[in-house]
Amino acid sequence: MPDNNPTLTPKAGLIVPTVAALSATEQAILAELYLPLTGALAYSLYAALRSLQREPGDLSRRRSHAELLGILNVDLPTVVTARQKLEATGLLRTYYQQDQIGELYLYQLQAPMTAKQFFDDDLLSVLLLDTVGETRYQQLAADFTPTTVDLSQATEVTADLLSVFHVDSQKVTHTPTEIQQVRQQLPESATRAAAPALATTNFDWQVLGQILQQNYVDLDQVQASRQLIVTESRVYGISEVEMGKLISEVASLTTGKFDANQLKLAIARRYQRPSTPAPVATPAAASAAATATSQSPATELTAAEQQLVAVAKQTSPYDFIEALKKEKHGFVTSGENRLVHDLVGRGVLSNAVINMIIYYLLQNRELTTLNKNLLETMANDWQQHQIATPEAALVYLKQRQQPKPASKRRNQRSNGRPTRKEVVPGWAKKSATSAATTKGSEPSQAMTDADRQKLAARIANLGSNADKEG
Template sequence: MQDAFFKLDPRDGFAVTAADYLSDFDRQVLTYLYQPLMGTGAYSLYLLLWTQPTTVQVQPHSALLALLNVDLPTLYDSRIRLEALGLVKTYQQVTAAGRTFTYELYAPQAPTAFFTDDLLSLLLYDAVGEDRFDQMKAQFQLHPVKASAGWEEVSLSFLDVFHVNSQLLAQPPATIAEAKSTFQTTTQANQPQLDQRATADFDWPFFKQQLQASFVSVRELDHYHDQLLTLHALYGLTELELARYVNESIDLNTNKLDWSALKRLVARQPTKVAPTTAPAATNEATATTTTQTDLSKNDQQLIAVSRQLAPVTFLTQLKQQQGGYVTDSEQRVLERLTSRHVFADPSIINILSHYVISVRKMPTLTQAYVDGVANGWLQHHVTTPEAAMKEVKSFYRQKQAPKRNSRTKQPLRKETLPDWAKDGYQAPKQKVTAAQRAAVQKRLAALQDNKDGE
């Protein structure tokens, strides 16, 4: 988070405004549904901004740092998490007096929208587990009265109770019209949106045109806009293919898109080679980059294949070569990485999959390891598959480099064998005197006397 010191300074001013009305129920949704996703730091920052006066009063960020008792990188990380979840929009203004930020607060999505949002519900599921997820789903589930259960509604309507002047209703006063114009706002989506990089090769109006004769509404398609584009990027689907799958996944009883059925249908389809849409200029830049990085022929072939296959297709073929298969959790890992659109070129995701499965010899893609590699590549400004391959090679050059021994080599001590241990040793001959011979004879006689006396 070294970028935090360049993008934020404690002396920078900030002001707070609100785009939505925030209620106590919003606080409950924020605590139970959003807090597991954003963490305690971002949760505390949102609540603190909530309590700030929504005026033009400008304060330094050092006030936030002191109230939260955190450092600048932590504050910046908390802010971008709120931005990613659609809870805060940040606006910047630079003048001669300095830099000022305005934080516009948005209410969390209602539980009905949260649990039908594939990205948010999937993140919550991964964060808290299946049991806790089911508990929170039951906690926020509504239980309306069903007329078919023998209950009859006897509620009175508005005009049954209140009487309104018909003339005023036909011609409202100017003040009423002014108030209506003031408070009439356009609906804004709070959920994270895919940027233009992920949608450059997908014609959304043409896609919707293919579904005009179907039962699904345009509003329903717009609601699943980001998720549909994620499927396109993940599986390499064209507009016509995705429209066909959507048409087969519509619930005819409700005319709603069954998102779970759509995902299962797409996942069951045989993998295919996605058409290459890179222009000639891109190919020339790729060739130049390849020359600069001195990639081998095998590396160039791998990059060419990674540009032609969608991430799920690439991983499927990679696992099949090794006798394995793509698990549901691996599909979720790729889906999450694609939906975050951290890499503009999907072929980088393919190089990452090859690195984990074929180079590191890991049986499956895991979320923690993939996030670690992706973060490392982002910090090294990896924007092309050639740069990703260079990162892999650089890592292994460091691993294979001989390590210097920090210890100073001590001279080996040469052991010298004693003379008696050497081959062919003969004891030196010594002359025996008459006195020594007499002493030996005397001792032998004494030993003989002791033996006879026993």
């Protein structure tokens, strides 16, 4: 939901304009392909909104969100989260206005994509693959692949329309007025929201293009798969060089073309498995992150927090959570991987901010695994407060942890719960120590070009060492 959206209240009115009923095929697509992504509550919200449909001619005849809450038997924040999932997957478009009666939301329901459109969409198909796994993904693709019948030996004997029905030739030549009016009233085709788009990234397409050109890969197809490449690069921290290798592996040696589904599967097989955590980033991205850290206000962050910020900026979310879990002698569950992938795929929060959310939940809250409700609530809160950098995230967390009134402090002390200090993981200290020492004795001193080149080379070596170990 955009940051400038008004706060939703149970008293706010709602109108759901009438749309065409879903066909049996569309209902199957909604249940088999969309439900794993949105979850049961968003699926129920979609059905509830359909039950509240009416012609929007008279805006005074509106329902309230309190009625919607009663149908679903949940609270308002839960409905907002479910609504955002419908919006993100293109099943709902939301509009807001105010009139003499009060606040009003118009919920325009959208038909689901066709199965082919869904599997051709990079974001949705990647999210589905990570949610249900490779085996189920292949099964769903097979279920929605139309079967073909060999008609080469058959002769068609189908009756045509005019051989069965009598049609007045004068009405065909001169279309009746009633038919013309109905044609004007009906839209040409049902419209739906555009597929979710990713935020701008610093992925170096020129470097990737040079690598693929040397391997005779079809660059036109690469251009058409930009969204898929950006999604996977952000989630797993795949560098341009590594992405070039992956694409070259699945590309045809004769035509230079590659199957996008094969690329998704290759990435899933390589990165969704236990591996030695190593922050992998492009030299340009690592240099920019280090420079931004050196220019951040040092007065607000401690040295340990500055180290944490530096690592958060240079590490992909997948590597970040894997390193945190391994330090605790744990592992990343498939559910956690789906949660991180879903959050990155929304393209709203940066990788560094997502890393700070992961750190807060696993380190400060001492959770053994990421909790879906907590993760989404925290991400939604930070998005609404426009938290765009890890520095801003730490400042925001400190503001929320300001000392409470004396009576509350006495109660807290009586509970015997000590004040928690910020602890930087051991792996983060090792990764950030070298970057911190290059800044000089003054925390606010900017990095030189030579320092940035050394840091970029160090990160590149980390990536190459990981390749050798794999």
